[in-house]
Amino acid sequence: MIKGVKAVWIAALAGSAVLPGVACAQIDAPTPGQGAPAPAPVPADQEADPDSTTPSSDEQIVPDAEFNAALPSLSGDINAPLESMNGFKTGSTATPTAPAQVTNQVEGSFAAPAAESPEFAQPLPALSEFRVEPVKIEGLEAEKAGTIHYTTVVQGLDAVNLNGQFRALSALEQGDGEAANAAMISARAREDEALAVRLMHSLGYYDGTAVSTIEQTPRNSGRVRATIAATPGKLYRLSSVLIDAGPTVPAGLVDRELNLNPGDPIDAVRIQAAEANVSLRLPQQGYPFTKVGQRDILLDEETHFGEYTLPVDVGQRASFGRIVSEGQRQVFGVDHIELLRRYKPGDIYDTRKVDDLRQALVATSLFSTVSVEPVRTGQPGPEGTEVVNLLVRQTAGRARTLAGEIGYSTGQGLRAEGSWTHRNLFPDEGALIASGVLGTQEQGVSATFRRSNAGQRDRTFQAQAAINHSDYAAFESYTGTLSVRWSRDSTPIWQKRWTYFYGAELVGSNEDRYNFNAGERDRGTWLIAALPTFLGYDTSDNLLNPTRGFRLKANVSPETSVRGAARPYARLMLEGTIYQPVSSSIVVAGRARFGSIPGIGRDDLPPSRRYYAGGGGSVRGFGYQELGPRSPDDRPVGGRSLNEFALEARYRFGNFGIVPFVDAGQVYEGVTPTLKDIRLGLGVGARYYTNFGPLRIDIATPMNRKPNESKVALYISIGQAF
Structure with a gap:
């Protein structure tokens, strides 16, 4: 061998x-001897010749x-380089x-290799030019198909209530039943297979499988049916819940807030929500530095149970300490920030109070950026806590604002209002506001000083001086006003449940009126002193576009009118509104308002202090101040009482809306609204919903229209009618 x-x-x-x-x-x-058969015997006529050159086996x-x-000879140096093949x-x-x-x-040597094909020397084609033949479905001719239409069938997911969620995320469903070729349908189906499996896993069906099939129905019809068949398998449940966390006060706080128990399904949404609840609730109960670790779930395929383990670092229990501030362009000092907080030093840490302070700072509109975060001090606090300071990082924003508003209504005409505001001209939060009104029936200018958070949070002090000219059907007046007011107001950023104001006004007004004693119009000058007050209660969900809840408002203004003699009286008003959703797109809204002025005769009241009804914010379908008693020259004279009602159905689709409505109301000469002679206005409105409130366009007409009343009234403004 x-x-x-x-x-x-x-x-x-x-x-x-x-x-x-x-x-x-x-x-x-x-x-032989290694398991091979022995050589066969050589025939006698083929015995080897002793003179033959064929060697024997030995x-x-x-x-x-x-x-x-x-x-060949070898070098003695094992590290010597190999010889060149050319020299061999x-x-x-x-x-x-x-x-x-x-x-x-x-x-000679081995034969020379054949010449390489020239095709191998050509550059590879660009990926954009690469073409793949589409997948062909048996019986479907691609050249005749153009757009392939298909239907999607889902099987097996209804049993675990996943059909709706699957269809909302399905690639096949998002294709709207059309595809350019069969390869596209196949790719969507494979994507939906994975989607079905992920959804089943999310509910705890970890043995779930899904298979897609694509077939023509019927054959050679050009229509394709894509079927996603899912098999959920058995539901996995928690066999144990182990929380690896330190001690808390009270004991078992993490377990209580996690609220996962043996036997619960291993539902991904539920488990993630439970862990998020721990991250949310522990900082509200004294643990600002809580960190929830990565969960571990060990599944047993035989028993269909899983062992759940969650590490939680609760951190040190904390109490509130000082406020510290930093920033290159700071707006407030520490003293004013402390005015805005709703906790006392030494209170157990609560992240809700930290968020409340942050919102109060944002509501001032004076910051470009502002943040509030806890900082450990290492100092011992009450009840075994550690004192935690709040670090406020602040950067000043632009303090000046230009604003404008424009509206139109039949009877009141066009009205435009503009203002310039410096919100921090007199720190802290002392604003100067200059505004003007220009309209077809109203012109005026005013200057206002306003200090927000004056002495305490959410309290505003305001002083104003204004000059105004009004020319309405009911009266014409030239008015000068000086007023002061303390208030607690709602804003789009900071809507409050309770609101109020109280203050004082001094008004001088020169007005025309119809003198019933003389039987003609004349002019007079009145000096009016008033102590207006207001109280409001608001449970609605939005300031400019409420969809649920109610509001109650009450105004009381003791006043004295002086024209030759002092005549005291009171202006009273009560209003309620309600908002009730009846579906996801329809809200029914209602309003009722009642007013009365006891203590003075109507003709002794300055015309500008009487009650009127009609217009976009009152009874639509009628002109501004058009309802109520009229003078012999057929102009409104106002009254000492009124009632108003409104009912709307607000239907919204996307950013648009349609609002049919009916309004009713009347003004009376006496002090009691008797509900007699109620006038109705019917109309419909259009809404365009923006990020700052709805744009409103209402068209209405009065029922049983009287001579000289408007046939159609148009109102354009921002915000709902009420």
């Missing part, structure tokens, strides 16, 4: 062509000395004595 190997190597080194079959036979043939094919001489010479220095079938030699 060894000799056969040698023969192969010799032939190779000599550059001779070795017959592969012979070489393999010499190498691979097993020798004879060497090549002598050892000749074999060793044929081997084929051929033999010795010609072995071997059988002809083995030693048949061919001089």
